[in-house]
Amino acid sequence: MDMFVMGLCFTCIGLAVTALAFAAATRQAAAPPAAQPELPAVQAAPAQFFGDVAQPAVPLAMQVPVQLLLERIENHVRLEQAVAESFVAYPTHDLLHSKTTSPLIN
Amino acid sequence: MEFELLRGLTAREAEQVLALSVRMTIPSGGSLFRLGDPAERLYLIERGRIRLSFPLLLRGQHEDVVLEEKTPGETVGWSAMVPPYRFTLSATAPLETEVIALHREALSAFFAAVPEIGCRVSFNLAVLVGQRLQLVQTMWMREMQRTVELHSAHLAAVQ
Numbered sequence: 030m031d032m033f034v035m036g037l038c039f040t041c042i043g044l045a046v047t048a049l050a051f052a053a054a055t056r057q058a059a060a061p062p063a064a065q066p067e068l069p070a071v072q073a074a075p076a077q078f079f080g081d082v083a084q085p086a087v088p089l090a091m092q093v094p095v096q097l098l099l100e101r102i103e104n105h106v107r108l109e110q111a112v113a114e115s116f117v118a119y120p121t122h123d124l125l126h127s128k129t130t131s132p133l134i135n
Numbered sequence: 136m137e138f139e140l141l142r143g144l145t146a147r148e149a150e151q152v153l154a155l156s157v158r159m160t161i162p163s164g165g166s167l168f169r170l171g172d173p174a175e176r177l178y179l180i181e182r183g184r185i186r187l188s189f190p191l192l193l194r195g196q197h198e199d200v201v202l203e204e205k206t207p208g209e210t211v212g213w214s215a216m217v218p219p220y221r222f223t224l225s226a227t228a229p230l231e232t233e234v235i236a237l238h239r240e241a242l243s244a245f246f247a248a249v250p251e252i253g254c255r256v257s258f259n260l261a262v263l264v265g266q267r268l269q270l271v272q273t274m275w276m277r278e279m280q281r282t283v284e285l286h287s288a289h290l291a292a293v294q
Contacts, residue, residue, distance in 0.1 A: 095198065106201070114270065
């Protein structure tokens with residue numbers, strides 16, 4: 030009889046511990062997920078062959094010949110001067126912040 | 136030929152000023168002055184053209200960028216009349232060009248002797264300098280606006 034009562038007690042204790050563990054586990058799972066900090070978007074690298082990896086990226090400005098770059102700069106200066114002359118003749122906020130067609134700033 | 140610097144003077148007065156000058160011919164592609172040179176003469180363009188340029192650092196090398204092109208009747212080199220008397224731009228002739236050079240000291244002495252003419256010429260000079268200041272100030276404000284916009288866009292991209 031004593032052995033039976035002892036076995037019953039152990040069984041009850043085991044069940045209680047299991048029930049508590051189960052309750053704790055299910056309460057955690059039911060809780061809403063904590064807000065995750067937003068990670069900056071990572072741009073996928075373009076597919077490359079192994080041979081391409083060693084080649085440094087050349088900025089676009091470096092690919093333009095100096096003479097062409099100079100022409101663009103001088104054209105930019107002319108456009109800016111024209112806008113500045115218009116502004117000086119008739120100063121307005123809109124004219125001051127107006128855009129030109131200069132490829133240097135577009 | 137009407138020179139902007141001599142506007143408002145009678146023909147006789149203009150002749151008096153021009154009598155102080157020296158004519159110079161700059162060959163095609165020649166230089167009238169370089170940035171940083173001492174500025175002792177100002178120049179009235181009689182024939183041809185003068186290009187004013189500034190150096191821009193492109194890929195580690197200084198390249199001259201044309202800022203303005205002056206035509207007959209216009210004035211270049213007014214730094215000769217404004218301390219510290221140094222040219223802040225470079226001037227070259229894209230084709231054979233003739234200029235009338237007026238030395239600062241000769242002009243100053245003449246203006247002291249004939250203040251009516253000195254006053255008129257100084258007023259014309261003030262108009263030229265003022266117009267340049269207004270243009271450059273406007274271009275600077277536009278450039279400043281673009282710098283702020285670029286900086287804001289950069290900050291937004293980082294955040």
